[in-house]
Amino acid sequence: MGGQVSVEGVHVVVVGGGFGGIAAAQQLRSQGFSFTLVDMRDAFHHNVAALRASVQPGFAHKTFIPYLKTFGESFVQGRVTHVDTERQVVIIEGGKEIPYTHLILCTGTDGPFPGKYNTVASYQTGVQKYEDLIQEIQVAGSVLVVGGGSTGVEMAAEVKTQFPDKKVVLIHSHAALADPGLLSSVRRQAKEVLLEKGVELILGQKVSRLQEVELNVTRRNTVLSTDKGVEIVTDLVVCCTGQRINSAAYASGLASSVAEDGALRVNSHLQVEGHSNVYAVGDCANVNEPKMAYHAGLHASVAVGNIANSVTGKSLSSYHTGNVTMLLAMGPDDGVGQYNAVRLPRWVVTLGKSKDLLLWKSWKEMQQSTT
Template structure:
């Protein structure tokens, strides 16, 4: 390595500042970035408002299966020690190169990796400043609500709604499950038409009632996630139906609170995504990266992609410190798997439809919870 040593060994950063990477957000992209920084011996701090990583790919299973939720939360501190800080990032000061947390705490960075992800309604998402014990209890309470309901209505037929309806009907085959969707096509539009059709056929096979091309008009008046017998739900075609429990699976949005008020408007899209170049650097910056759902990239927002982004961002941080050329991220063919309950699944790999049995073995049975525990270097309970 020579007498000079590497930039990391010397502690040099941007403008001679000590190297310290701050990773904001501990979702799939954030923990992948943190693990790679750790393995490269690059000093870092991972910040998240929760005290545990949430394997939210399995959030819907945790909503229907008693005891499953504890497998979906993995404590950060046991993996990252003092390199983890629990808190909510209020803003990013790129001039002073600090992130400011609620309560006024400041953490300085030489490089910043924004992995703030998306937010949306519970149970698909759990983004709260809370302990994982609180989160596990909330999922258990939701399991109880589903058990108490005779008729469950899922609003939204994107991939989350499709998986939610399948999970409820698989765990409780005798309950009436209704899925209502404003469009005629189900699941993610990026999926092959044949895969989307398969998802529809499986829901029908399981006995889910589909109401497509209609919108719920009184959703704002309904208390979601709480069982209350025979509530009236109306649609924009004038139809009325009864449900005991309403689960909302719409309204996913970019979680941009940490940076929206402090980064230049040129960096952001209208939805709050961060504009990035081929190196995943945020527009106008040489030391700020965006990874995962908050990065504006023309591909579905998936945990799998977030991990790929993290590898590129961390490699580029290391390359910039070593004076090497930056690597480039290329979007590829869509790879996406939908768990249709624990016993079935549909999906595609690199644009090719997969057999249902392959998706069931690869994802649906355990939702790849084991992989996150392995990646975090911990043992699943």
């Protein structure tokens, strides 16, 4: 992380306390910067483990780590509604303003529960919501997972592993499963694991009128149909599609720098187009690579390093995308993935990610203990 630099008069605001946000905040603190971390929740959510929390009783509390205990008065809870780049302030719902000399935007992506939990609420409320979903799954005889990207693949595997006697069906609009950035052999392997576990697959089809379906609630013998006329009868529907970039905090204040998908256009230094003191990190940065916690952490290092460089007059560092590294946890007992474009053995992924879903890493990053 480097030594401390002269930081007098510098105050960095970090908007969003996901993986990129907490990495940035910790690095700012280690270099002696004054900073404020802002998030709508009161706890960091390790959503890499959210799907396990949806099926395993008592697990969800491990996935929420309170900000206040780690960051103290450098943390502010609230929803950022506007970034005023002229006055250099961020405005929180209710009118509170926080001035900055430098800004790091880490607003991430949003999507349907249980994969995402982006709500202004206490973490205890979040824990209970996951426990409630477990109860719904427990009483359902069958579960339909909609979406066969990486989240859907992991969700179907988690449900079938925890509840092997339940009928689990995954429907996906494409023929290949998981993230397109993965090697085709890894994507085929993900399909093999699901079939081995007994998950039924409906590929190349979509659920019709999904917006009318009640999600995450058991309704026995609900009849759905696909766009190709196939009828599906299920007790519970879990949606794992529809990820979108959280742009509400900056959509108006940085409108000229927002790409079509809501991400912020950045240069190689991760500076937002047209704003040398504003950086975008993680999912909200318009960088051509899979949206992953791992990448958000790499972005954070570049952004904080460049703030330090700009303060000391040094040249800025560039971020370079590399070969895709991605691990899919398919229940605690299996997994598939690749490291730098090389497919890994399933047992390596199982040991490296699937067993504990890297929870230890976030608790260590937040300098807290689960006990």
